[in-house]
Amino acid sequence: MASGIKDKVAILGMGCARFGERWDTDADGLMVEAFEEAIADAGIEVSQLDAAWLGVGFDAQSTGPSGIPAAVALRLPDIGVTKVENYCASGTESLRGAVYAVASGAADIALAMGVEKLKDTGYGGLPTRTRGSRWDMIGVTGSAPGNFAQLASAYGAKHRIEKSDLKRAMAHVSVKSHANGAKNPKAHLRNVIDIDKALNATMIAEPLGLFDCCGVSDGAACAIVTTPEIAKSLGKTDIVAIKAMQVVSSNGWEMQSDQWDGSYLHTTRVAATKAYKEAGITDPRSQLSLTEVHDCFSITELITMEDLFISKEGEGWKDVLNGLFDADGKVPCQIDGGLKCFGHPIGASGLRMVYENYLQLLGRAGERQRKIAPTFCLSHNLGGMPSQNVSSVSIIGPLGT
């Protein structure tokens, strides 16, 4: 049995570019923006980096292939830069690579960078792309909202939830995230909306309206990680440590067997179970201080709260409506605005989630800082579609908790 990652790796510094429609810059500029903040936060020289990982979701639009674009943009010191791509979980994969490198002792200090330049496509939403020659013959060339909208149909049918009730709960998710995003100077969407605006928005993919969908943004986020010992030797006192990092990829069970009912994310449940064990969490609803989940769509966030075992199955929508996940609720979700409003530059998102949790743990979250000192902070990063996806659950917290 693996001993797990808990407290073996510390976050030395983090940075995050301003997300949004960054007509002013490209992937290189976004990476530099995030990196300069992180390296200053870490208090090290660039020459001290031993290895780097780069997460990108759509490399055709963003950077092109390989890790070289990060090495060039950041003028990294002749080190290995590995590009990782795992759909929308690419940012978490980047962090996982760096964390594992440090935990193994292969690197003392490693960089995890995630970046996406989506707004060079010329249209809204994610770019259309092929998925290999076999898939292209038999798969559906739908859209991301179309793929996730199906969750709502199956979830609603399974739990016999009135369509209007579910729509209202989904709207609450988005209204909450807009309220949170408005307080975040780095967020893409900073406008407050009311529930009627969400409910009456243009339909994108039934039953998801415009405000059920997250922002499609340019952005970058990064982390510099090291061992707790090195962090201490560099003078760090409030050390934020990795408590758990679990990634689970679908093996076709959802898509090809007839056992999955379409109403939940199987991979999230498995990843959460493993992550809680790794972190030593037994009651997530009471032990988690903050959650940053993959709210690509309002329905995804709602169902994720069940898949993370915070809400009971079929009751997440009630917890949403009762304000459990609001900024002043018991388990705030997307206190930074989430994918919904902070924005969703694919390769950066997993790291952006950790960035907010990191800020909250260090008391640096400004206007949105939680008053009760957080302990376990969870981030959930998801890529693909509900029927075939990669899901990750990461937990960070103060070293030794």
Add this chain to the structure above:
Amino acid sequence: MNSGILSYGLYVPRRRLQRSSIYEANSWYAPGLSGLANGEKAISNWDEDSVTMAVEAGRYCLDGIDRTLIESVSLASTTLPFADRSNAGIAKEALNLSDNVMSADQTGSLRAATSSLMQSLQNDSTDLCLAADRRKSKVASIQEMSYGDASAAFLTGSGDVIANYLGGYSNTIDFVDHYRETGADFDYTWEARFVRDEGYQKILGSTIKSALAKLEISGNAIDHAVIAVPVKGVPQKLAAVAGMPVEAVADPHMATIGDTGVCHPLLMLAMTLQKAKPGQKVLLASFGQGADVMVFETTEYLGVVNKRQTEFMQPGLQDTNYSRYLFHRGLLDIDKGMRAELDEKQPGTSLARDRKTVLGLIGGKCTETGVIQFPKTDLPVNTVSRATGTFEDYPLADRRATVLSFTADRLAYSPDPPSYYGMIDFEGGGRMVAEFADIEEGEADVGKQMRMVFRIKAFDELRGFRKYFWKAIPVQRGES
């Protein structure tokens, strides 16, 4: 052994464009069309062509029939999508016929289907004759008012035939009433009065007479005169001249379906057989650079096939959306948006590898675990077994399915928005995420019963290719 008709199938697309809608849009330009502005015509969806429609009729025709018995398949059409790639061969794959069948495309004339049928009836091998047409017509033309889309299929051979073939007669005369150059979109049509007098009455009329004389059958012995001439009054006149009772003349279904081109004689024959009784004589006459005339006599086996086919007939759906129709015919340059720019290049290599998966919707059943899945993979989805190569073919096309999840997507590009798709579970096992076709607002829901249809998945306009695959459509009331 005598050859005859073993089975037939008929497919008429669901949407019926109201001719009044065509007229309303074009009356400013062509007020003379007012006389034609009544009734409706069957129009295929954007993802249908002569191959897909022929497949659908073929499936109905072959319902309950052992497909391994079929020795040849032909596809008659003047609107075959491929000039060099066997169109009948695509239909063969979709129908999951044996690899060792003969195949032929029959084209070049509106008589192509009857000539093909006649050839098949001249031997006693088991032949599948498919016919379909999806003709384009110019905006505000008479043809736009009259042309409809449909397909028909006839299985010929010996044994328990539903109609014996008594014989036939053909003439070939290069009479140019209309023509279409290879690669051209539209027919060029000569004056109707000339075609009526010199074509239908002289050429077709004499062929009918010759056929009856050859077969030594008097006109008044014909119970059903299927004369595929889409001009009011002409079939009746031809029947009268040949001594056939006027009441025997079959309805050309112009008011509800339209002139379906190559398919039309077979469509009319199929619809006539549906109401025929055993022991009746049926004359079939078609016209196109000459004429084909055949005579059949129905048998006691007719009822079984008729009952089956009646169940397959789906009710039409009134459609007044003329601009959608034009767009689907390539006659209206709608802004498709950047999402439509996805490169749809089809590698020939992967299509060759996955021919049965893609064109035949063949899944797999694991001989070790019993798992049914689509598509086949080296290792079964059930991880209990690590054995490879354990899948045997498992056809899914004719299995009903239930919707597990769905959406109506307005972001993804679709020529018929919104794009409906979702996960479906097949009866007996197996599932897939499928596009939904021919679905109207309010028809999709979790638990909805669906059936599979062979359709165009996407066009590669850059390279002149079309990709075919299977989609799910709602089971309509009346379908078994």
